[in-house]
Amino acid sequence: MSSPVLPSHGRVRPLGLAQVRLNGGFWYERQVVNASATLAHCESWMERLGWLANFDRVADGTTGPDRPGWPFSDSEVYKLLEALAWEAARTGDPDAEAAIKRLTARVARAQDPDGYLNTCFGHGDQPPRYSDLEGGHELYNTGHLLQAAVARLRTHGEDDLVRLARRAADHVCRVFGADGLAAICGHPEIEVGLAEFGRALGEDRYVEQARLFLDRRGHGTLRDIPLGRAYFQDDLPIREAGVWRGHAVRALYLTAAAVDVAVERRDDELLHAVERQWERSVARRTYITGGMGSRHQDEGFGEDWELPPDRAYCETCAGVASVMVSWRLLLATGQARYADLIERTLYNVIAASPSPDGRAFFYANPLHQRTPGRPADPEEVSPRAEGGTRAAWFDVSCCPTNVARTLASLHGYLATSDDDGLQLHQYAPCSISAELPDGRRAAVEVETGYPRTGTVRVRITAGSTASWTLALRVPAWATGATLTDEGGTREVAPGVAEVRRAFRAGEVVTLDLPVEPRFTWPDPRIDAVRGCVAVERGPEVLCAESRDLPGPAALDALVIDTRAGLKAGDDAALARALLPARPGGAWPYLTHQAAPRSDAGWIDLPLRPYHSWAQRGPAGMRVWLPVSTPHPEGE
């Protein structure tokens, strides 16, 4: 069955990508842009920068230390291959199929006879293989190769890509097996690649190698670095850690693998350790957007409550990785909270990254942009992960291909099944069909304008004489949601709403979610946004942009009156805001609290979805809006 993640067991089962089809709406449009623009865009940039030619040069014996690109540029080719594999299966697109063959052939030529495959080490005058495990990313690259091979295997079957990936995996097992080098890679990824490759091929030894890498980590196995071993999660064994820390993408790829290994080994201790880390990290180290990673310095999680909106890193790839983790936990446990975080992250991190034309991307996703960025040059490689405008490509360009592979397989994250029925986790116009035990078939068509509107109509498309359960996630924010079926309308609480019966074809179950804009307040321990409020609408976080104000300085000065509530406008919402004049003082620390000048005028401040910010051009932006009348505390 074709699915990025296929555990051997779990509370719920993923549906194959062939069982779910997006029919329109928010995510379908992004899949179309991804297919028609992003995939070719990525290949063309990698050709232009020589990242593809790196494989040719290894094959031709002409490579050396002058090889262009970072040591992890091979992985971008593999992530593109993964995206192409999902895309070729989604639409049967012959261009995607041709690209897979074209890229696979070039990659294959670079593989050494013993299975080693890397363009940065071990050839010509390059450093020897595995001579820099802390920073070399060799096994990281291989992990992405295996994920690409999984996609190909599950959508197409064995081919050259799968065969070369198997040789690469076998090489890794030989070198790093139980009797081999007791080492790990500075950037986790081989673990999640091996675990899924083992599942896809039914070969447990790959899962076992993933377990070995996992258990080796956290004992100071890698050399110390100035950022400390927490940077690559080698400070504490994953079973003992209480929270995610260090480089966010590394922490999350590692955690995804830990869920895979825990499930395959029925290792509940490990699973529960991961669940605890998820809980604490989500409660204290996660942005309202779902974004993770508070620090630019190490692309890392900060400490508890350290969630600055302006310097939020919130790397797009960390969003992808967070979805990987929560999806695995959802499959293992069936709990709605994991689908809640997936939804939040999809709408407010992953959807924020690509431009509408699919040819420019955000790398970092801050929640506050003070100074509008420079307009991006579509021919320029951005040296920086920041800047406030989407860039065509990056010097470190992990995000575009990560977005591409996620969007191409996104329909795989909407729904699951179990022995008793179908669970809908994300709402989009789609057709779903699942075979249940005892010959039952659960087939539905979802019609909805979500997230713009809150009505989700689930039409049963295949009648059945036997009962099954249709389970609909009610998002945590959806207080007052209702469910309407033939039995009438009832209020349903956040969590899961279920309807169980022998459905007849054409029957409709309607979930109504309250998507009116709402104020959201931060925990008082999040120092950086004290005295502020955010506005959300359904799963979307909204923001103010300087383009709707007299200028960027107005974003610094504005205050919101929450008592005036929120109004609907042409944009997502309108808030009542004051734009006080704030004359510049010589010293910004005062003997009294500043009060704005009384002649400041109230305006209706437009608020728009965060994921669309800067689409009208460079802009100042803020998600967290200072409030004019904070409620007193401790009175």
Added chain:
Amino acid sequence: MSSPVLPSHGRVRPLGLAQVRLNGGFWYERQVVNASATLAHCESWMERLGWLANFDRVADGTTGPDRPGWPFSDSEVYKLLEALAWEAARTGDPDAEAAIKRLTARVARAQDPDGYLNTCFGHGDQPPRYSDLEGGHELYNTGHLLQAAVARLRTHGEDDLVRLARRAADHVCRVFGADGLAAICGHPEIEVGLAEFGRALGEDRYVEQARLFLDRRGHGTLRDIPLGRAYFQDDLPIREAGVWRGHAVRALYLTAAAVDVAVERRDDELLHAVERQWERSVARRTYITGGMGSRHQDEGFGEDWELPPDRAYCETCAGVASVMVSWRLLLATGQARYADLIERTLYNVIAASPSPDGRAFFYANPLHQRTPGRPADPEEVSPRAEGGTRAAWFDVSCCPTNVARTLASLHGYLATSDDDGLQLHQYAPCSISAELPDGRRAAVEVETGYPRTGTVRVRITAGSTASWTLALRVPAWATGATLTDEGGTREVAPGVAEVRRAFRAGEVVTLDLPVEPRFTWPDPRIDAVRGCVAVERGPEVLCAESRDLPGPAALDALVIDTRAGLKAGDDAALARALLPARPGGAWPYLTHQAAPRSDAGWIDLPLRPYHSWAQRGPAGMRVWLPVSTPHPEGE
């Protein structure tokens, strides 16, 4: 005359270090510890790490690319030499004198016949001279050598150190002169070194070389780097820039040199450009401590209003550099605002760095420490600039020697003179004597317990039949200060209070500064501390430490009632605070504003000087305290 900075003209003149003697108190104690512990501590670490032997190895022809230390480690030896020179003059300490000779001899042996002097480039298999101007720090090192030579020349006269520095400076002028390589150094410092060396020797060509370097900068003269050219101020000519940006120490060393060149060239355009940059940077990019540099990533200034307390970098060296800039501007203009910032920075950045025993240092000076650091190992080199505990030494160890040279010459920053009298800028127990024109002599003795107490008694120690003016700075925070002399007591406004007459010996002028603890509120545009208040006492910023609370988590939760005012306690102040229980939620973004449980108890929260934080051991700490009852805005 012995003084670190001796402009050829200016609104006021520095006093020579021999004209001011500290007699006790806050800064005297730190000078004693610096002399008796820090200087030897620095030399011993540089010996231990091979930074001194690097000079021997160049002399012996045994060095190579394996040389230990960063490319700028030579500069630490020079900064130590500078500190030793000031110290030898301050006390006549024979150990300091011996150390100068010992270190000078080792440095001298490493100088190439053409004057080039560097242990990291140009010898053995090292990269060629000036092959990495962006990162190599060669001219930066030379700049510190020149500052050391200035100290030696002005306190002792020409010796081997001065002679070798002259050869090094001549080499720089030959290579980088008007007809030479049109290049600059990635880290400014050569400019300020050359300017002062030229003044000390009366050789204008060194000042001219400094001007050349200054005017070459800001035109993309250096290669671009991922952090951008603003990192080393090569993005904009200094005459055109409106604010400090990029790496804080670089920006400030460059600015200090710009003041020197502006003064020597009577270039008011340049001086006014620097004043504008100072104004905007102090108004929008400076911490309440005087600390500068908001970002760890590039050790840099952030944007306007970007002043996070927890991730504040506030490098100790940036404090030293900020004092260098403001001192030069004070000499040029006589304006009290520059002395205000110097005082703030001395008490809350520079004094915070060294431990009471002078053998451990803060590198970064954040205003909020969430998690107590690890106890520091006195035998360990800290790889990191952060951590919440003072470290014996650092991998990048610029701060200890920078503190040492500043403390050894600190008495030079207390007072100035002009044709009409004496200006006291900083208050400490001291004796001051200055010759004025027309044979007048201004001699005073200052008695004070400042900053603990606010009374500053200035006793005239030499009578005079001719009038002169005693000018006393009234700090900007000192509303309600009074001045008492034989004419009675009068209120004096912040700025400068003057008494002009023919003083008789024994006469006393008393300044009373209000040093009761006070609340200070941030500009509402400083997002990171919205809804918080700081407490200051005189020039000292106070802070709360977790050691005075049930635990670090209490620092996250506490709120202050500002209406209850502040009380005096055994510590600097007591504030009325609530420690609400804040039960952990699953998601920290809420549908309503959190209210603490009503059974939370009020306590008297001890507040202590920020500069002494973590002296009792690792601790959580915060300067900005959330308030329980923010005043409503925009009502």
